[in-house]
Amino acid sequence: MIAQALALLLAATSASAGADEHLLAGAQRFRDGRFDEALVEFRVAQRLGAQGVDGYVASTLVKLGRYDEAVEAFGGGDGPGADPLIDYYRALACWGARLYGCADRLLAGIGDRSGPKVAEQAARLRGAIAAELRREPTPASIDWYLGRCADEQRVGRRALAAALGREAIGLAARRGDHYRRAEAERLVQALAPGRP
Amino acid sequence: MLTNRLSIAIAAGLMLAGPALADDQDATRTQDQTKARDEASAGIGAQVQDMARAQAKGDGTTGIGDKVSEMAQSHGCDVNGSAECKAHHAVHQALADQAGAPTDRPSLPGEASGAAAEHHAARTRTMDTERAALRHTQRMAAQGQGSEAQAMHRGAGAGGHGMGGGMGGGMGDGTQAAETTRSGDMHHGAMGGTGGTGGTTGPGGMMK
Numbered sequence: 001m002i003a004q005a006l007a008l009l010l011a012a013t014s015a016s017a018g019a020d021e022h023l024l025a026g027a028q029r030f031r032d033g034r035f036d037e038a039l040v041e042f043r044v045a046q047r048l049g050a051q052g053v054d055g056y057v058a059s060t061l062v063k064l065g066r067y068d069e070a071v072e073a074f075g076g077g078d079g080p081g082a083d084p085l086i087d088y089y090r091a092l093a094c095w096g097a098r099l100y101g102c103a104d105r106l107l108a109g110i111g112d113r114s115g116p117k118v119a120e121q122a123a124r125l126r127g128a129i130a131a132e133l134r135r136e137p138t139p140a141s142i143d144w145y146l147g148r149c150a151d152e153q154r155v156g157r158r159a160l161a162a163a164l165g166r167e168a169i170g171l172a173a174r175r176g177d178h179y180r181r182a183e184a185e186r187l188v189q190a191l192a193p194g195r196p
Numbered sequence: 197m198l199t200n201r202l203s204i205a206i207a208a209g210l211m212l213a214g215p216a217l218a219d220d221q222d223a224t225r226t227q228d229q230t231k232a233r234d235e236a237s238a239g240i241g242a243q244v245q246d247m248a249r250a251q252a253k254g255d256g257t258t259g260i261g262d263k264v265s266e267m268a269q270s271h272g273c274d275v276n277g278s279a280e281c282k283a284h285h286a287v288h289q290a291l292a293d294q295a296g297a298p299t300d301r302p303s304l305p306g307e308a309s310g311a312a313a314e315h316h317a318a319r320t321r322t323m324d325t326e327r328a329a330l331r332h333t334q335r336m337a338a339q340g341q342g343s344e345a346q347a348m349h350r351g352a353g354a355g356g357h358g359m360g361g362g363m364g365g366g367m368g369d370g371t372q373a374a375e376t377t378r379s380g381d382m383h384h385g386a387m388g389g390t391g392g393t394g395g396t397t398g399p400g401g402m403m404k
Contacts, residue, residue: 017279020279020282020283023280023283023286023287024282024283024286026287027286027289027290028290030287030291030294031290031293031294042287050280052284056287063294085291085292085295086291088295089291092297092298095298096298098303098305100302100304103302115292117295118295121295121297124297125297125298128301128302129302132301132303133302137304138307140305140307141304141305141306144305144306145305
């Protein structure tokens with residue numbers, strides 16, 4: 001029985017070591033631009049119990065152009081996180097999913113927490129977003145976000161659905177008539193974490 | 197029976213108590229080490245900020261990154277020697293290296309704002325096609341290998357649609373994958389195939 005317990009402990013230790021190897025392999029693939037292989041490595045590391053890998057998986061999805069999945073993988077909320085580099089990738093996920101308000105908030109939060117290269121890119125992207133959002137948004141835009149929000153809620157992608165809803169709220173707030181704003185707020189409240 | 201139960205209880209106790217005792221013994225030592233490490237690393241943020249201020253804009257962007265990396269190694273990974281820490285550091289370095297920016301312009305949906313909107317619409321259509329193809333492939337796979345093998349054996353062209361390869365990776369090589377599938381099917385001379393879904397164009401190099 002003690003032997004079995006020791007075997008279990010050994011297995012746990014070797015799984016942790018294996019997770020580190022997969023993280024390193026994922027880093028190498030990511031650096032080489034082999035993002036599909038990096039994704040597999042990070043996911044294996046995740047399953048072996050490596051901590052803090054969710055952001056790497058989501059960032060790799062960004063590089064693969066799978067923005068909707070990336071937004072879902074990054075999870076709910078669009079406030080700045082602890083790691084500005086992960087926040088930058090998260091902003092790119094929002095940008096790719098056409099969540100420009102989300103991207104802007106994240107890019108604003110990066111500020112001088114990152115290196116000069118990312119800071120410069122963040123400033124440039126924020127300028128482009130500001131230019132696009134200068135006009136008053138049309139009802140058709142808000143309809144699109146709310147329609148997508150409902151679609152994603154139906155298929156169980158709650159983080160993405162909430163992000164789309166928040167985008168609709170942000171756009172509606174910039175219109176004089178607050179087109180469908182109350183409806184968007186109800187949708188987002190229903191998607192809050194902990195709600196069924 | 198009783199002996200077995202006792203053995204199980206002892207083993208469980210060992211598993212639980214071992215780490216707990218070890219934690220107790222290490223607690224004081226860890227506190228001291230943490231204190232020392234905190235003192236050593238407290239100034240990193242300030243040092244990085246000083247370096248960022250000192251480095252003139254346009255002077256190159258790699259210097260600070262290298263320094264930060266060195267400092268992280270000397271104050272983090274190398275101090276505790278953790279393989280996990282080093283692995284995370286390697287991933288961060290890779291993420292930083294590949295942190296490109298989008299080349300397309302932002303465009304709100306529902307507004308006819310030119311080529312960018314059309315590009316997004318095309319991408320959405322492509323993703324819908326991909327999902328349909330995936331559903332079809334899964335249904336085909338669920339039908340099992342046996343019936344497919346029989347159909348191949350008869351050589352009668354069992355109505356396969358050549359969908360699998362047509363989906364490609366969704367990253368711009370889908371068309372080629374579909375072509376490969378088509379030629380493969382023709383080579384085998386059995387499934388016939390109707391040309392698949394044509395693969396996808398993928399995100400088309402949105403990132404630099």
